[in-house]
Amino acid sequence: MSVTEENHCYENAMAERINGILKDEFYLDQTFMNVAHVKRAAKNAIKMYNEIKSHLSLDFKTPNMVYQLSA
Template sequence: YDNALAERVNGILKNEFNLDATYKNLKTAQKAVSQAIKTYNELRPHLALKMKMPVDLYAA
């Protein structure tokens, strides 16, 4: 089950945030991953959380 969750998150990051693209260098790739994770956690509503953002639930 743990692997299924990890694969799901990886799929979302690749598909919604285009992280399967080719980057010029490591620094550019790291910046893209960092921005995608921040958006995923702070700006993107999650269906499993009743369309709330994780950051809002954990702050409460």
Template sequence: QNALAERINGILKQEFLTIRCNSMKELDQLIAESIEIYNCYRPHLSLGMMTPNQMFEKARTELIA
């Protein structure tokens, strides 16, 4: 699980947190926006070019059916 956390932290730092924030409030907002982009809009090759949210919904639907 540590490798997964490190991977996500690396992605946040390299792709999203590219500007210096002036306050913790600004940083919190930037992180929240980055997480939403990562989960809702950024397709992942390992998920068949689906977003994590799309994959979650697909898996949930398959479990219900």
């Protein structure tokens, strides 16, 4: 089953890669007690990924930094 809107195999691979990063690096593979806790944990992980964590592939910049430089 595809996890993307277009049901395209290449987009599915990218979505699965992001899911893997969120589970492995931000511990979102745990069992949560309720939906509110899941939403809070996912929001915090995405914020850290985009605003705090530097990325080797982006010359040690954050995705937000790269986006702001290109705007």
